[in-house]
Amino acid sequence: MKGGLKIGELARQAGLTARAIRFYERKRVLPPPRRSASGYRLYGPEAVEMLRFVKQATGLGLTLAEIREIIAIRRGGRPPCDHVHQLLRAKAVELDRKLEDLVALRRRIRQSLAAWSRRPRGAAAVCHHIEGPHRGGGLQGRRDA
């Protein structure tokens, strides 16, 4: 079958699902491939590398829109690496913010859990377990959500 890979085989080689590949195509991350006489998608071996790239990139937290743009730059002839560099730096910053938030959240949850054992029961509107911090805790002011 040297006419090309069908979508299932491509999916297997790239390590994702046929569904995801169609989805990427619909989102214009991948160009529409050649079709067989009966309408099956047929891919060349370069598609495997392309998809591995997409997989790596999503694994780095890039969105499909960002990946599409990177690939478009690449297809425009220029190496997209400068762009990628900026993107990744922005991702790193965003990630640090998210990490901070999650750490704060974990602290909050653990405090709730720790307070569990020494709080009087049944005094709050729904559950003191959650409503506890609301009399004065420094939690209301989420800075950007």
Added chain:
Amino acid sequence: MKGGLKIGELARQAGLTARAIRFYERKRVLPPPRRSASGYRLYGPEAVEMLRFVKQATGLGLTLAEIREIIAIRRGGRPPCDHVHQLLRAKAVELDRKLEDLVALRRRIRQSLAAWSRRPRGAAAVCHHIEGPHRGGGLQGRRDA
């Protein structure tokens, strides 16, 4: 206007949007409120506390489905705190997992960024910046995603 608060006023007092309140109602987190003759939603003051509770709970990472269940238990007469306790413990575990993942992701991104300066340019299919780890890095085996 002692007939009750209209949705906008309630939203202001609870610190969220009218849209969100309607959404919670549609998701059966909140019971459908009384209506004025002209169809406006009218809320009693207890709704403010309810919504503050919901806000705290979402802020703790509970889903609306979970919050609905908590409130349902509460309306069933029992304090839902045991349930909440279990829920929060599960959230804490889940959160730790998520944190680990994000830390690993950040490490990966930072490695990509660090490698940026010493990698030869223009050798990869799209961008070596991203494709770098794929020749042997220990990144393929994500343990549960």
Added chain:
DNA sequence: CTTGACCTTCCCCCAAGGGGAAAGGTCTAG
């Protein structure tokens, strides 16, 4: 009366696909 600020319901949109239906293609065994 008109303006403006509210309110109502309605449907579509986001990410990144998953699930499944209904239909048709391809390959092998009998």
Added chain:
DNA sequence: CTAGACCTTTCCCCTTGGGGGAAGGTCAAG
């Protein structure tokens, strides 16, 4: 030739937590 197994196609609905906007009803002030 046909059945069965397995593949592919397109189609639409589902997820989370709402946002955006349309089209129209209400209410108070000027």
